[in-house]
Amino acid sequence: MKNVRRFLVFAACSALSCSLGCGGGSSSKSSSSGTSSTPSNQTIASSGPNVAAVTVNSGPPGNGGYANGAFASATVCSPGTPTCQTIDGLLVDTGSVGLRIVSSVLTIALPQQKSASGSPVVECLQFLDSFSWGPVQTADIKIASEKASSVPIHVLSDTDFTVPASCSSTGPSADTLATLGANGILGVGLFAQDCGPLCVQSSTNTTPPENAYYECPSSTGCQAIFESLPQQVQNPVALFATDNNGIILELPPVSGAELTVNGSLVFGIGTQSNNGLAGATVYTASPLTSQPPSPPPGNFTTTFNGPSMTSFIDSGSNGYFFPDSSITVCSDNSGFYCPSSTLNLSATNQGVTAGSGTVDFSVANADSLFSNANDSAFGDLGGPAPQDFDWGLPFFYGRNVFTAIEGTNAPGGTAPYWAY
Amino acid sequence: MSNRQISAIQRGILIAGVALLTLAVAPPARAALGGDVSTIQADQIHMQGTRRIIPANSYTVHEIQAATGMLREYISPQGIVFALAWHGPWLPDMRQILGSYFEPYSQAAGSHHSARLGRRPVMVEQPGLVIQSGGHLRSFAGKAYIPDMLPTGVRAEDIQ
Numbered sequence: 001m002k003n004v005r006r007f008l009v010f011a012a013c014s015a016l017s018c019s020l021g022c023g024g025g026s027s028s029k030s031s032s033s034g035t036s037s038t039p040s041n042q043t044i045a046s047s048g049p050n051v052a053a054v055t056v057n058s059g060p061p062g063n064g065g066y067a068n069g070a071f072a073s074a075t076v077c078s079p080g081t082p083t084c085q086t087i088d089g090l091l092v093d094t095g096s097v098g099l100r101i102v103s104s105v106l107t108i109a110l111p112q113q114k115s116a117s118g119s120p121v122v123e124c125l126q127f128l129d130s131f132s133w134g135p136v137q138t139a140d141i142k143i144a145s146e147k148a149s150s151v152p153i154h155v156l157s158d159t160d161f162t163v164p165a166s167c168s169s170t171g172p173s174a175d176t177l178a179t180l181g182a183n184g185i186l187g188v189g190l191f192a193q194d195c196g197p198l199c200v201q202s203s204t205n206t207t208p209p210e211n212a213y214y215e216c217p218s219s220t221g222c223q224a225i226f227e228s229l230p231q232q233v234q235n236p237v238a239l240f241a242t243d244n245n246g247i248i249l250e251l252p253p254v255s256g257a258e259l260t261v262n263g264s265l266v267f268g269i270g271t272q273s274n275n276g277l278a279g280a281t282v283y284t285a286s287p288l289t290s291q292p293p294s295p296p297p298g299n300f301t302t303t304f305n306g307p308s309m310t311s312f313i314d315s316g317s318n319g320y321f322f323p324d325s326s327i328t329v330c331s332d333n334s335g336f337y338c339p340s341s342t343l344n345l346s347a348t349n350q351g352v353t354a355g356s357g358t359v360d361f362s363v364a365n366a367d368s369l370f371s372n373a374n375d376s377a378f379g380d381l382g383g384p385a386p387q388d389f390d391w392g393l394p395f396f397y398g399r400n401v402f403t404a405i406e407g408t409n410a411p412g413g414t415a416p417y418w419a420y
Numbered sequence: 421m422s423n424r425q426i427s428a429i430q431r432g433i434l435i436a437g438v439a440l441l442t443l444a445v446a447p448p449a450r451a452a453l454g455g456d457v458s459t460i461q462a463d464q465i466h467m468q469g470t471r472r473i474i475p476a477n478s479y480t481v482h483e484i485q486a487a488t489g490m491l492r493e494y495i496s497p498q499g500i501v502f503a504l505a506w507h508g509p510w511l512p513d514m515r516q517i518l519g520s521y522f523e524p525y526s527q528a529a530g531s532h533h534s535a536r537l538g539r540r541p542v543m544v545e546q547p548g549l550v551i552q553s554g555g556h557l558r559s560f561a562g563k564a565y566i567p568d569m570l571p572t573g574v575r576a577e578d579i580q
Contacts (some may be wrong), residue, residue: 059537067536095539095556126511128553128560129529129542169515169522171529171542181537187557194557198487198509207468209488211510288558296507296559314556318538321554334543370536385541386552386562387580392540 042400044250045264045274049145050243056251056261056393058376060089063181067370068318068378068393070251072186072265074099074236076110076139079150083108084142089183092249092265094403095298095314096187097194098233099141100125102176103134103157105183110137113152115215115225122214122222123154123233124167125194130174131167133158136213141236143186146267148239152231154194156180162220166210185316186236188247188265190298190416191406193232196288201226238405243268245408246415248275249315253398254379257369261377261397269402269419270411280402280420282413283355285312287406294352298416302389304347310388311349313401313418317392319381320361322347327363329384336366336383347389354413361394452517453564457499459519460484463491466516478571489560491517494579496571503565503579509558518551518564525551525564550576 045051052072059066070092076099077084085108087101113121113136121136134157141148156175163173174180187194198205199212205226213227238244244267251263268275286295295301295310302311305324319336330338342364350356363382369375379397395401402419404410412419452463460482464471469486479502480495489508496502506512515522528544528551541554542562553562563579570576 064537067538069538093539097557125557127539128511128555129539165515166513169513170511171514171526189557191558196558198558205487207487209510210513211488297509298556298559310559310561312556312559316539317556318536318540321541329543329545334545335540383540384543384552386543386554388554388561390541390554390556 042250042252042398044252044400045248045266048266048272048274050267050272050275052144052265052267054092054249054251054263054265056263056377057259058374059181060177060183063177065373066181066318066376068381069182069376070249070263070315070393070396071182072143074186075142076101076106076108076153077142078108078110079138079140084140087183090186091182091184091316093185093187093314093316094189094247094249094401095312095316096185097189097191097235098154098187099139099151099184099236100132100154100156100187100233101184102180102182103155104176106155110139110153110155112137113231117215117217119215119217120161121225121227121231122161122216124164124211124214125154126167126170126211127174128170130171130179131163132156132174132180133161133163133167134175135160136231136233141239143236143265144267146237146240146243148234148236148241151236151239152233154233156184160219161214161216161222164210164214164222166224169211188235188237188403190285190403191288192235192238192408193229194234195227195232196229196297199227199232200229235405237267238408240267243271243275244405245269245271245410246402246404248400248402249396250400251396251398254377254394256364256379257372257375258377259375269404277402277412277419280400280412281355281357282417282419283349283351283357284353284413285416285418286352287416290352299388300352300355300418301350302347302391303350304345304389308350311391312388313391313395313403315393315396315401317390319378319383319392320363320394321383321385321388321390321392323385323387327382327384330366333366334384336381337363338365338367339363340365342380351417355417355419359391359395452493452501453504453519453521454566455501455519457482457495457501459501460493463493463517466513467491478573488512492579494565496569500569502569502571503563505563505580507555507559507561509560511553511560511562521549521551521564524549
């Protein structure tokens, strides 16, 4: 019965997506990773001053083996000096904002940001399963030929300043290659700063948040503080001199499990000959100031098996994560689905103010996908989620996905938005 | 007014003062999940939020709204917090709201990476404890509940 219903939804949505204009771009439904909205003529930018190489592999040696992690390099320099270091193995994350580097891989000294009272500024960033803690420092950043000067970045270290209990309440720390799984995170999401107005003092925001910015007059005495927008950890793209309104992550299709996949991180949207929207549809996302009933900041909505739910596109999530109690969860790993055979599913994405379209996707048995320990790219990896729909890295395979930064002038719609 | 009456009033003021003081300095360590209804006060103070009470058929919801997000606490007819749901720009203080359940949560979050590294929702499903935590920077949502304590007729989907 469930299968019949799935097929009907699938058929109806396929028809819908064609009525919205498939043209000749529809891919084969017989493919286990077929997606109706994938253009068959995907072009991946190969080189250019605004193009950085991205590789999906198991990550930097010594991390234990990453699944569906897209990695890139960045060069950081002590501001205004030729003292630079290129750091690879940075997780390309459209679901967060800011450059974060594990302190143990950073070999050059960077200036420490100081608070109004002259104390070191230290940041707590909470993830779902962990937290990252460490000083805010300033660097010039170069990626491909794009440059940004004096950018506040987050250096991950829980040894210099004692972690406040309010920060460590989401689980263990992720401040090392082994615990983070990467040399750092290149957060190139929808926003220009990692916190925004929530961390800025105002008549309606009178208490600094307990799990964001701190000043640390001593190594054990860190106190929560407000942090102005320019001092917050920044999306480096927004500070580039050119091509600063967003990014495109371009990865080829992946079917089943693959050893490694190469693609591109392209800077700017509609600013060069290689980064136009072309035929991509713009799906607007909620801005930072979004209030109910609009979705929370950085989300749109997805309809799947019932009422619409809050959803987002996030290259830093390593699968499709969504609630569906009818799909078997892996017995050895409650984070992934293990259906007995690959499921062909369909969902509809709806932008907050513009954009609507169907996405066909597949979920395979995670245990089968993971059977070769050397594989790192998995097109049909999925797992359960509480109530949101998280379009993780598999969504990016075979699609050029645009992420436009709030407050910038991006073509085709009002940023923040995604387009694909 | 007799001395005795003054004394009674003074004692009243003293008790009220002590009560207020206790409230103000109450350690925030007492947890909500699995605790009794009085522990919600500690969560409210910790979050610096406002609270409203929403009656439902077989339980009561205490909803705490704060700048950091919203926390709903589900109270059984016996007065026990059997479930929590949250959403907001920050994750709630899991240590505070999970109390004795924080340790199994923390262990599960820590072993989260054991199979393959990667970022994804935290899904803890153990006998006697379910925790589901999802979302991304500036937008988190999740729930936690004690399956054995769900009142008759209450489904996990009702907690959100």
